[in-house]
Amino acid sequence: MRLYPTLLIGLSFISFLSLTPYLRAETPLDSFLSQFPGPIYQDVVIDGEIYPIGTDLCEPRYALIKPILNLFDRPFSVFDLGAAQGYFSFRIARDYPHSTCVMVEANDTSYYSRHGDMLYDLCLKNNDLNNIFYLNKKIDAFDLIFLNQKEHFDIVIAFLVVHLMHEKLQEQTKIIDSLLTLGDNLILEVANDVGIVHTAYVEYLCQSLGGQYLGEVKRHKNQASQSTGKLFWFKQDRSSLSRSELHPETFTHLNGVYPIR
16 A cells, blocks of 8 residues: 555654653643642742742742851751741752751641642652651641740741731730740741731831841732832740750641651
8 A cells, every 4th residue: 555645744643642642751740730720829849849830939038048047057947837838948958958847837828728738749749858847737826835835946937927827916926926935046027018017016026126137029920019028037046945856746736747657
């Protein structure tokens, strides 16, 4: 049988189409996005790769806190309150292998409803890291009291989260007081367009406690957005209290889900 050129081209195209699904294997990012379609707050870290798919800028904020991380020439612990997709903890855990990062997040803690589920999936996709913990809990003031009885961290980071935990300034100040005693170094981020009274209070607190203003960064990748975040550093030396491992009772009481036990 003689095949004409046009027919040969057609058959080749059909063969190519039949092979297309096998030419590109599904990546870990594909798997993640298929589970969680729609806007994602932070850039996603998977196996050391950073995928810049978040709505908010993360790298400039990480650059502001790196000088504080670099101060430690020993193992240190991090408590990441409102960790979202865990961008900062995953970066710290990989860049500083002797660190221990404890992330706290849950569903329905912010405008993005599935942070808790996302973070658990990302923990599984970064399972080569042996220095991360995930507490799947919507933390409140009573949980912070419990944490202060059981734990102490070298660094506490709370980026744009305190104003989401309670709408009243009086309660927000209690939360900040607990965070100040929970770690040697508290890094707080506030915004210029949300929690305005809360932002003003943190600026006042920085002045009254001798804190350090780290800088201001653009929050959103959307060029039209005028939202910015300001980062403040509160330091007090209580390092003798810090632990490199999370207390088992803390893991159980605050619904620890990773590492899987």
